[in-house]
Amino acid sequence: MTSTPGTPGTPGDTRPADPPRTPLSELTAWVRRELAPAHRTAPSTDPTLTGITLSSQRVRPGDLYAALPGARAHGVDYAAAAVGAGAVAVLTDPAGADRVPPGVPALVVDDPRRVLGRVSAHLYGHPAERLTMIGVTGTQGKTTTTRLLEGGLAGAGVRSAVIGTVGTRIAGVDVRTALTTPEAPDLHGLFAVMVERGVEVCAMEVSSHALVLGRVDGVVFDVAVFLNLGRDHLDFHDTVEEYFQAKAALFGPDRARRALVNR
Structure with a gap:
């Protein structure tokens, strides 16, 4: 993986101006070594990757276009559109591999959702490791808490960022994001932007959906904060106990170094 020096992008951008350049062959070898069995199609080509996305429209x-299986469609259905927009390779599962447009290389793993976060972190140079990360979870109060953290850090002269329900702000500049916790490719892109802009600390909301769907995979929080638990999101979780277990996953050693629990 190589990168070249450059200047931060325009305010409000969600991607780094100067991303690392990663050959697909290097990424494939890293995935095999660190994450899961993997193979490539169209091995005669070795494109250089500079980003990753789940959306063919972005x-x-x-x-690298991540073509994941879904409840109603498979992401590979949109691979041709993604390639037409500039994607140079596809990350998918065996079911999608045979449907990738001819001549386009694919990185194939059994469960691409499981590796997506860490692949995204790797392609952007593991930017979260260069930030102090604070993750806040709870049924109520996540937005208030993260915004108070941002205000307190700014008041102390610490260059900071915040990610959550009402959007993202990087060093005082608002960035439009759609989800409480963005999908992993978007999230690690935002972290890379933060690093480019000299951010030291990021406070972010971590929803139970994000933990179950792997959106914060590839991040180890320096501090994980638990606020409270109520009866919520039972359209997604079958029971309150399942909802609690989803939030509790944030406090394992693979996701957080320290915990702060509100009692």
């Missing part, structure tokens, strides 16, 4: 030239 592809940028040089992207």
Whole structure:
């Protein structure tokens, strides 16, 4: 993986101006070594990757397009559109591999959702490791808590960022995001932007959906904060106990170094 020096992108951008350049062959070897069995199709080509996305509508030239299976469709259904927009390779499962457009290389793993977060972190140079990360979970109060953290850090002269329900702000500049916790490719892109802009601390909301769906995979929080638990999101979780267990996952050693629990 190589990168070249550059200048931060325009305010409000969600991608780094100067991402690392990663050959697909290097990424494939890393996935095999660190994450899961993997193989490549069209091995005669070795494109250089500069980003990753789940959305065929948000592809940028040089992207790895993540074509994941879904409840109603498979992401590979949109692979041709992604390639037309500039994607140079596809991350998918065996069911999608045979449907990738001819000549386009694919990185194939059994469960691409399981590796997506860590692949995203790797492609952007593991930017969260260069930030102090604070993750806040709870049924109520996540937005208030993270915004208070941002205000307190700014008041102390610490360059900070916040991610959550009402959007993202990086060093005082608002960035439009759609989810409480963005999908992993978007999240690690935002972390890379933060690093480019000299951010030291990021406070972010971590929803139970994000933990179950792997959106914060590839992040180890320096501090994980638990606020409270109520009866919520039972359209997604079958029981309150399942909801609690989803939030509790944030406090394992693979996700957090320290915990702060509100009692």
